[in-house]
Amino acid sequence: MEEAVKASTVRNAFGNVLSIFILLLIGLLAFSIRLFSVIKYESVIHEFDPYFNYRVTQFLTKNGIYDFWNFFDDRTWYPLGRVVGGTLYPGLTLTAGTMWWVLNSLNIPLSVETVCVFTAPVFSAFASWATYLLTKEVKGIGAGLTAAALLSMVPSYISRSVAGSYDNEAVAIFALIITFYLYIKTLNTGSLFYATLNSIAYFYMVCSWGGYTFIINLIPMHVMLCIVTGRYSSRLYIAYAPLVVLGTLLAALVPVVGFNAVLTSEHFASFLVFIIIHVVALVYYIKGVLSPKMFKVAVTLVVTVGLVICCAVVAVLVALVASSPTKGWSGRSLSLLDPTYASKYIPIIASVSEHQPPTWPSYFMDINVLAFLVPAGIVACFLPLSDASSFVILYIVTSVYFSGVMVRLMLVFAPAACILSGIALSGAFGVFTQSIKYNLFGTELNPQINTGDSDAASVAAQSEEIKTEKKEESLKERPSRKIKKKEKESVEKSEKKVDKASKKSLHEKRFLALPLEASVLAIFLLVMLIAFYVVHCVWAAAEAYSAPSIVLTSRTNDGLHVFDDFREAYAWLSHNTEVDDKVASWWDYGYQTTAMANRTVLVDNNTWNNTHIATVGTAMSSPEKAAWEIFHSLDVKYVLVVFGGLVGYPSDDINKFLWMVRIGGGVFPHIKEADYLRDGQYRIDNQATPTMLNSLMYKLSYYRFVDSDGRGYDKVRRTEIGKKHFKLNFFEEVFTTHHWMVRIYKLNPPRNRIRVKTKKAKTKSSTTSSRSTLTKKKNPWH
Amino acid sequence: MGKTTTTKDAQALFQSLRSAYVATPTNLKIIDVYIIFAAVTAVIQVVYMTIVGSFPFNSFLSGVLSCVGTAVLAVCLRIQVNKDNKEFKDLPPERAFADFVLCNLVLHLVIMNFLG
Numbered sequence: 001m002e003e004a005v006k007a008s009t010v011r012n013a014f015g016n017v018l019s020i021f022i023l024l025l026i027g028l029l030a031f032s033i034r035l036f037s038v039i040k041y042e043s044v045i046h047e048f049d050p051y052f053n054y055r056v057t058q059f060l061t062k063n064g065i066y067d068f069w070n071f072f073d074d075r076t077w078y079p080l081g082r083v084v085g086g087t088l089y090p091g092l093t094l095t096a097g098t099m100w101w102v103l104n105s106l107n108i109p110l111s112v113e114t115v116c117v118f119t120a121p122v123f124s125a126f127a128s129w130a131t132y133l134l135t136k137e138v139k140g141i142g143a144g145l146t147a148a149a150l151l152s153m154v155p156s157y158i159s160r161s162v163a164g165s166y167d168n169e170a171v172a173i174f175a176l177i178i179t180f181y182l183y184i185k186t187l188n189t190g191s192l193f194y195a196t197l198n199s200i201a202y203f204y205m206v207c208s209w210g211g212y213t214f215i216i217n218l219i220p221m222h223v224m225l226c227i228v229t230g231r232y233s234s235r236l237y238i239a240y241a242p243l244v245v246l247g248t249l250l251a252a253l254v255p256v257v258g259f260n261a262v263l264t265s266e267h268f269a270s271f272l273v274f275i276i277i278h279v280v281a282l283v284y285y286i287k288g289v290l291s292p293k294m295f296k297v298a299v300t301l302v303v304t305v306g307l308v309i310c311c312a313v314v315a316v317l318v319a320l321v322a323s324s325p326t327k328g329w330s331g332r333s334l335s336l337l338d339p340t341y342a343s344k345y346i347p348i349i350a351s352v353s354e355h356q357p358p359t360w361p362s363y364f365m366d367i368n369v370l371a372f373l374v375p376a377g378i379v380a381c382f383l384p385l386s387d388a389s390s391f392v393i394l395y396i397v398t399s400v401y402f403s404g405v406m407v408r409l410m411l412v413f414a415p416a417a418c419i420l421s422g423i424a425l426s427g428a429f430g431v432f433t434q435s436i437k438y439n440l441f442g443t444e445l446n447p448q449i450n451t452g453d454s455d456a457a458s459v460a461a462q463s464e465e466i467k468t469e470k471k472e473e474s475l476k477e478r479p480s481r482k483i484k485k486k487e488k489e490s491v492e493k494s495e496k497k498v499d500k501a502s503k504k505s506l507h508e509k510r511f512l513a514l515p516l517e518a519s520v521l522a523i524f525l526l527v528m529l530i531a532f533y534v535v536h537c538v539w540a541a542a543e544a545y546s547a548p549s550i551v552l553t554s555r556t557n558d559g560l561h562v563f564d565d566f567r568e569a570y571a572w573l574s575h576n577t578e579v580d581d582k583v584a585s586w587w588d589y590g591y592q593t594t595a596m597a598n599r600t601v602l603v604d605n606n607t608w609n610n611t612h613i614a615t616v617g618t619a620m621s622s623p624e625k626a627a628w629e630i631f632h633s634l635d636v637k638y639v640l641v642v643f644g645g646l647v648g649y650p651s652d653d654i655n656k657f658l659w660m661v662r663i664g665g666g667v668f669p670h671i672k673e674a675d676y677l678r679d680g681q682y683r684i685d686n687q688a689t690p691t692m693l694n695s696l697m698y699k700l701s702y703y704r705f706v707d708s709d710g711r712g713y714d715k716v717r718r719t720e721i722g723k724k725h726f727k728l729n730f731f732e733e734v735f736t737t738h739h740w741m742v743r744i745y746k747l748n749p750p751r752n753r754i755r756v757k758t759k760k761a762k763t764k765s766s767t768t769s770s771r772s773t774l775t776k777k778k779n780p781w782h
Numbered sequence: 783m784g785k786t787t788t789t790k791d792a793q794a795l796f797q798s799l800r801s802a803y804v805a806t807p808t809n810l811k812i813i814d815v816y817i818i819f820a821a822v823t824a825v826i827q828v829v830y831m832t833i834v835g836s837f838p839f840n841s842f843l844s845g846v847l848s849c850v851g852t853a854v855l856a857v858c859l860r861i862q863v864n865k866d867n868k869e870f871k872d873l874p875p876e877r878a879f880a881d882f883v884l885c886n887l888v889l890h891l892v893i894m895n896f897l898g
Contacts, residue, residue, distance in 0.1 A: 190869060192858050192881035196888055234861045234869060242858065242885060245851040249892045259839060289802040297791045
C-alpha cells in the first residue's frame with residue numbers, strides 16, 4: 001500500500017513538473033508568434049490608437065504619475081483641448097510605465113518605445129496562463145493545458161496583440177480572463193480571500209478597457225441563472241456580494257468611469273441582482289430555521305406585503321430610467337444591443353470599420369478549427385453541469401452574440417472558444433487513449449477522468465500532457481522519440497498498479513471502450529486537425545495581422561517596394577513648420593500627427609466631439625473659398641490629405657469622403673449627400689457632379705495629378721479623373737511625399753484688400769491701390 | 783374570520799422565528815448585531831442625504847458603500863463560521879476571520895481614497 005502511495009506521489013510530482021514545463025513553452029510560443037512584424041518590418045508602433053497611448057506613456061515616464069492624472073492635452077482638438085487624465089483608461093499606460101520604471105531601476109536601459117512595443121506579447125503569455133488556470137477550475141489540468149495552447153495561437157487574439165499593437169486590448173484580455181478565473185475559484189472554494197483578489201482583478205479590468213461592462217453584466221446574469229436553476233449556495237453569495245460592493249467602489253475610483261459606476265444603466269443589472277441575491281439568501285436562511293408548515297405561512301404573508309412594496313420601487317425606478325432619452329445607456333452600449341442604432345443616430349460610431357458586423361469567413365479566419373470544436377465543448381460542459389461549466393456556457397453564448405454585432409468583439413469571443421475547444425479536445429483525447437489502453441492491455445480502468453484525486457486521472461492527464469507536448473515539439477521541430485517511449489513505459493507500469501486499486505471500487509460506471517483501430521485513427525485525425533490549426537495560425541500571424549499599417553510594402557517583379565510615406569510626411573511637418581502651427585486633417589490621422597509630427601491638430605481618433613468633426617467634414621466637402629473661411633477661423637495653417645490614386649492605396653481620403661459628407665451633413669444641413677452622387681453612385685470621373693468636382697477634398701487630392709502620368713488615371717477608382725487642369729486660389733501645395741500618398745497644403749494668408757466691382761469704385765480703387773502699394777505694411781503671414 | 787387566522791398565523795410565525803433565533807450560538811448573534819448596526823448607519827446616511835442634498839457625491843457614495851460593504855462581509859463571515867453549514871466544516875474560523883479582516887482592509891483603503 002505504501003508503495004502505491006509513494007508511486008502515486010512520484011507520478012504526481014512528475015506530472016506537475018511536466019505541466020510547468022509545458023506552461024513555460026506555451027508562454028514562449030505566445031510571445032514568439034507575435035514577433036513577425038518586428039522581424040519583417042521593424043520595432044515600430046502600429047496603427048493609429050497605439051500612437052496616442054505611446055505619447056501618453058512618454059508623458060508619464062517623463063513627468064511622473066501626479067502630472068499624468070492631471071494631464072490636459074492642448075495639442076489636440078484645437079481650440080478645445082482634451083482632458084486626458086479624465087478620459088483615458090489608464091491601465092495600459094500605467095502597466096507599461098511600471099514595467100519601464102522597474103526595468104530602468106534594475107539598470108536595464110530599455111527605451112519607452114521598446115517597452116510599449118513588447119507589452120502586448122508579454123501579456124498574451126500571461127493571458128494563456130490565466131486561461132490554463134480558468135479551464136483547470138472548470139474541467140481539470142488536461143483541458144487547461146489544451147485551452148492555454150489554443151489561446152496562445154488563436155488568430156483573433158493575435159490580430160490585436162502583435163508586437164507593436166500597443167492598445168487597450170493587449171492587457172484587457174488578460175485582465176478579463178483572470179477576473180473570470182478568480183470568480184470561478186471563489187465560486188468553487190467559497191473563500192473570501194479569492195473574493196478580494198477577484199475585486200482587485202476587476203479593478204484592473206476597469207482601468208484597462210471599456211469592455212469591463214461585459215463582466216459586470218455577465219456575472220450577475222450567471223448568478224441569476226444559478227438562482228433560477230436551483231443552484232443557490234452560500235458560496236454563490238460569497239462570490240458575488242463582495243464583488244458588487246468592492247467592484248463598484250473600485251470602478252468609481254477610475255476617473256474615466258467616475259459616478260457612471262452607479263448612475264448608468266450598464267451597472268443596474270449588478271445592483272438588481274445584488275438585491276435579489278439578498279432576498280434569496282434570507283429566504284433560504286428562514287427556510288433552514290423554520291419548520292415546513294411555518295415556512296408556508298411566512299411565504300403567504302411575505303408575498304402579499306412584499307409584492308406591494310416591490311411594485312412601488314419598480315415604478316420609481318422605471319420613471320427614473322425612462323426620463324433619460326437613451327434610457328441611461330451610453331451610445332456605444334446601445335449600438336451593441338440594437339445593431340441598427342448607430343447607423344441611424346450616431347454616424348461616427350457606424351463609420352468605424354471595426355464596428356461593422358463580421359462576415360462568415362472572418363469567423364473561420366479568426367478562430368479556424370475551434371469553430372467546430374466549440375459545440376462539442378458546450379455538450380461536454382453539460383456532463384456534468386457544475387456552476388463553473390454553466391458560467392462558461394453563458395460566456396460563450398453572450399460573446400457569440402456580441403461578436404456577431406461588431407467585428408472588434410471577436411476578441412472577447414476568442415478566449416471562450418479556446419476554453420470550450422480545450423475541454424472538448426482533452427475529453428476526446430482522454431476517451432480515445434483510454435480505449436487504446438483498454439484494448440492493448442485488457443484491464444478495467446477508472447472511466448471518470450475529471451475527478452482530480454484518482455490515480456487514473458493523473459495518468460490520463462499525463463497522456464494529455466504527452467499529446468500537448470507532442471504538439472509543442474512538432475512546432476519546434478524537435479521530436480525526441482526516446483523520451484516519449486520512456487514515458488509510455490513508465491505509464492504502463494503504473495497502469496497495472498492502478499488497476500488493482502480501481503477494481504476494488506464497485507460503484508463506478510461500466511467503461512465502454514471503442515475498438516482499437518477506430519481510436520488510433522481518431523487520434524491521428526485529431527492530431528492532423530490541430531496541425532492544420534497551427535499552420536493556419538502561424539500563416540495568419542505572419543501574413544495577415546503583422547502589418548504595421550504605417551509602413552506598407554508590395555512585391556512587384558522588381559522586388560520589394562517599401563512605402564514609408566506617412567513617416568516621411570510627419571517628419572517633414574516636424575522639421576519644416578513652427579511648433580505652434582495647427583494641422584487640419586481627417587480624424588484618422590490625428591493621433592499619429594500629434595505623436596510623430598508633434599503638431600497641434602483639430603480632430604483626432606478619440607472622436608469625442610461630433611460637432612468639431614462635422615466642422616472639418618463640412619470644410620472638406622465645401623468649395624475652396626468656404627473651406628478656407630472655416631479653416632482660417634480655426635487658426636489652421638496646414639491641411640493634410642491622404643491620396644492613394646498614384647500607387648493604388650485603397651484607404652485614402654477620397655474613399656472616406658462620403659463619410660465626411662454624411663457626418664458633416666448630420667450637423668450642417670446645407671451639406672447634402674445627394675449633391676455628391678450621380679444617380680446614387682459615387683464617382684470622381686467626368687460624370688461626377690459639380691459639387692463633387694468643386695469640393696476641397698477633390699481639389700486637394702487631384703491638384704497637378706494630371707502631371708504625373710499625363711492622363712490623370714486614378715488606380716484605386718480605376719478611371720480618369722473628371723477635372724484635370726485647375727488652379728488652387730486659397731491653398732498652396734507645400735509637400736507631396738514620394739508616392740503622392742500624403743499631400744500637405746498651406747493656407748494662403750488673407751487678402752490685404754478686397755476688390756469692389758463698381759464703376760465709381762474702380763477709379764477709387766486704382767488710386768487706393770497705388771497708395772497702398774507705397775505704404776504697404778509688412779504682412780505678418782509671410 | 784380570515785383576518786383572525788392570518789393574525790394568529792403571523793403570531794405563531796413570529797413565535798417560531800424568535801424561538802429558533804434564540805437557539806443560535808452567541809458568536810453568531812454578535813455578528814448579527816454588527817450587521818444590523820452597519821445597515822442602520824447606512825439608512826441614517828441616506829436619510830441625511832435626502833435632507834441635506836447629495837453634494838459631494840463621492841463622500842456620500844463612499845460612506846453608504848462602506849456600511850453596506852462591511853455588512854456584506856460580516857454576512858460572509860457569519861456564513862463561514864456557522865457550524866451548521868456543511869460546506870465550510872473544514873475551514874478553521876481563524877482563517878475565516880483573517881480573510882474577513884483582509885477584505886475589510888482593502889475596502890477601507892478604497893473608501894479612504896474615495897472619500898475625498
